[in-house]
Amino acid sequence: MNKTQGWYEASNRTWGQVLFESVTRHPEQELIVCGDQRMTYEQFYECVQSFACGLLELGVSRQQNTALWMTNCPEWMIAQFSVYEIGSPLVPINTRMTIDEVAYSLRQSDAATIIVGSRFIGPPESGLKRLEALIPEVFEQDRDELKCKKLPNLKRVVYLGETVDTPKGAYNFAEIQKSAAGSKVPRSVCEAVDPTDVCNLIFTSGTTGFPKAGMSMHRNNLAAMGEWIRRSDLRQGDRVYLGVPFATNFGCAYVSQLSVLAGSTVIAHEVFNPASALETIQEEKVTWFPGAPTMYIMMLDDPSLSKVDLDSLRAAIVGGAPCPPETIRAMKGRMGFDFVIHCYGLSECGGLSTSTLIDDDIEKIANTVGKKFDTVELQITDPASGDAVPAETQGEIWLRDVEPGSCVGKGYYNMPDATSKAITDDGWFRTGDLGFIDVDGYVSITGRTGDMFIVGGYNVYPAEIEAVLHTLPSVKMAQVFGVPDKEKRLGEVGCAYVELKDGSTTNEEEIISFCREKLANYKIPRHIVFVSGEEFPLTASGKVRKFILREQAIDRLQLKE
Template sequence: MTTENQNLFAALRAAFPKNLDEIAVETDDELAYSWRDLDRATAMIANLLVSLKLPEGSRIAVQVEKSVEAMMLYLATLRAGYVFLPLNTAYQSAEIEYFIANAEPAVVVCSPKNFGWVSKIAFQAGTRNVFTLGDDRTGSLLDRAAVHGDVHQPAKKPAGDLAAILYTSGTTGRSKGAMLTHGNMLSNARVLKDYWGWKPGDVLVHALPIFHVHGLFVAIHGALINGSKMLWMAKFDPKKVIAWMPRATVFMGVPTLYVRMLAEPSLDQAAAKNMRLFIAGSAPLLVETFKAWQDRTGHTILERYGMSETVMLTSNPYRPEEGRRGGTVGFPLPGVGLRVMGDDGKELPTGEIGGIQVKGPNVFKGYWRMPEKTKEEFTADGWFRTGDVGKVDGDGYVSIVGRSKDLIISGGYNVYPAEIEGYINEMPGVAESALVGVPHPDFGEVGVAVVIPKPGAKLSPGEIVATLKAKLANFKIPKRCFVVDELPRNTMGKVQKNLLRGEYKDLFA
């Protein structure tokens, strides 16, 4: 049994460069943060958290705009030994109410502009501490942290201790909190450092949000565990990313970001000549985008595959001579087991499509306070059922062909039809609804709602969408809504969503 501290923060801190006065982060509004700034600020915030005398394993729920200070809050939470719970900035009151009731955080940090309604929900749910953090270095969190000391010994944590909870909407019903440990994330960060060839002098362009796995864990851990500088962008700006490329070596993005950069005339081989690696994930990358990027920049995008529950699972090879293939997500990462299973519970031969199951040190502990759900998602021999459908070809490349449920991935964000249908079905005059994903040139996929009215009821598609907008995050809102007399069904009376997808597939072509 190792006595080494397995706190993820301690491992990231150990990778900081010897010279702490070097620049660690440069922002798009021309601020520069040294490694010493990161060390001192995370110590002060950690000391503030410790001063609150929170119970062991307390959750720190955070819904704030992207900023370097928000990253520091994440690192300080790990450092102090608490559990970080990032929440999408688009979430509205009904969603926040659910997460706070479910996670029972000891601390909630929100944007100053949302303090009124968020604090009300938090205090009613029994949360004692609510702080604010703006994207302009303001807010009560920083004011309170400023009076604390700038030295802090990272809390001792075994690998199996909880580090973060990520809410992932269930394909049926409410969101589930995926519990990730220090060991899950540290093992993944170390594997990727090696697999993606991180080296001294690498510079990452960070243009992703930091409330989900891709931007928060894969990108930030990748740069920090390599002691690499980040060029930090509050909101993705294609022109600016291209202008930054000569000063950078690594970029990570969702397919939508690549599509938007391809629309910029300034993107060419000269702009990208200093870059070492372009990585795409969070949604399927179209083969035409993969090829267009190769033609324009001379670079081959590395596509990989992961989930909130597992961080990264597979990746195309780093060395181009080993062959990065468009339309595939590469090979299982070292230490990750992956198998494709048939409905009969037997492993399928090469090339056959079935349910993807995985195991490894990166696979989560289970769903927060959902022992039954956790049991259901793991096989008797300990493999996690991903809910993705795919195949492995003769060379070992993994391809994802769809979702076992009807998940829609829009602009890199997961949209679960059951959740949106639940809200539509509660509206007056609605008998039933179905939400399906259809192809979209910018977002990859978007939701289309098909609604049946109750007898005699008059429904307006525009009003249905407007009602949803008041309740749900913008990425979940259907791009189109149709009111129809009936939905296609099979003999069992089940709605045939495949027929609806076929009917509306060319809406945005």
């Protein structure tokens, strides 16, 4: 068997099969720790089997999509793997979404079932109040005859909370489990689930418009994760921290699914707090820490850093945004990580497609997202012609399968036009990300095709300007975008929203003067707006919504015509 055949055959499974294999290998090992709750692989598997059987009795099937709307808890993972066992595609709903955003996601995904938590982070904290705003009929109708005016495809609501509090139109999570305690999902149901079936419908962040639900298969998830385990040295028994919602690609796939595949333990927090995270690393002996650069910066700035024992830490995984070299040095020097890996990927294409290597130097980790996975064909493309461009030349990043189903998912659910725009006739997925490959095969991200703006006929890519601004000692975070030129000569000009580090001072003139030394004239921001971190509008997965910043800046700078 050659190398390609080995990983490809290993991806020819379903998540139900993967869980069973992991339980068989290490039944007594902890799978998830969340607050006071601890659960071994064997205990988890028994809960999955009983809950899945209970869902089957309610009519949930692989022809129906199931949404999860809960904060991080063991029941999230139980529900997740229960629907995988049945073959029902999972629709993770981020708890940071507004009611309107949740309603849109449920309609767009045709969710037939929604599983709702009793308590949320942020107002309203009550799951019942959120249900009342989203599905008022659940308090009025019988659960076997539920019909929701706003959500015509919704058939059932499951409530994770006290039985006495459960609305008359909803089923209770614990009661479903109890009703099928000791049961096993019929073999015929498990065998009907195919590796090429959709397992996740994960909505894009919506940084530029309405979110789209990317369809990931069991196969392309498993292919990418198998390669990622090899790249990142994730081991059986590792203890993996989770500080982002399960309902993100990071949480759902690259902590929950990944840990089950590797035989690791998930150490979950409901919400990230730097002091709590540091304390948990010490108490739970966390070894593997995935997070956004801002999470590491917050921990490095926290006063408790010098008071905790972080000797257990081995691996730091960063993604979602550039990580400055000085932050990586501090992560190694002050937090004690053996290595830092920078990774890149999309939920539409298995979750991850590139990463740096364990022994890469700090500049490579900071300035690139590493080399492509063996599961992926990657090409830098001229988006206008569709032709590949030479090394060191910027273009759009395109991804394609190496073997059928090894990378690209099935497109966007209920959006055939968006799918046809994203996937070419010969199988390339247009990521919308701009970048280049160096002569050694390392990929650098330079921006988004949608973020680009044009100044006097010249294309300007915000990521390049942001990278320059982040080298200023006083700058903590910078976001750049185009706004109308007040003088109406250049069409658009650059605007930078800048957050300064605590105790730092600077002014607009100093920043623009610095940019003149580093950038061509047309790339220099004409407007510098100083803001606090709270003023950056974020998506549910923590990405900055630049189109909202642009609207705010146009009002703030009085640039409306």
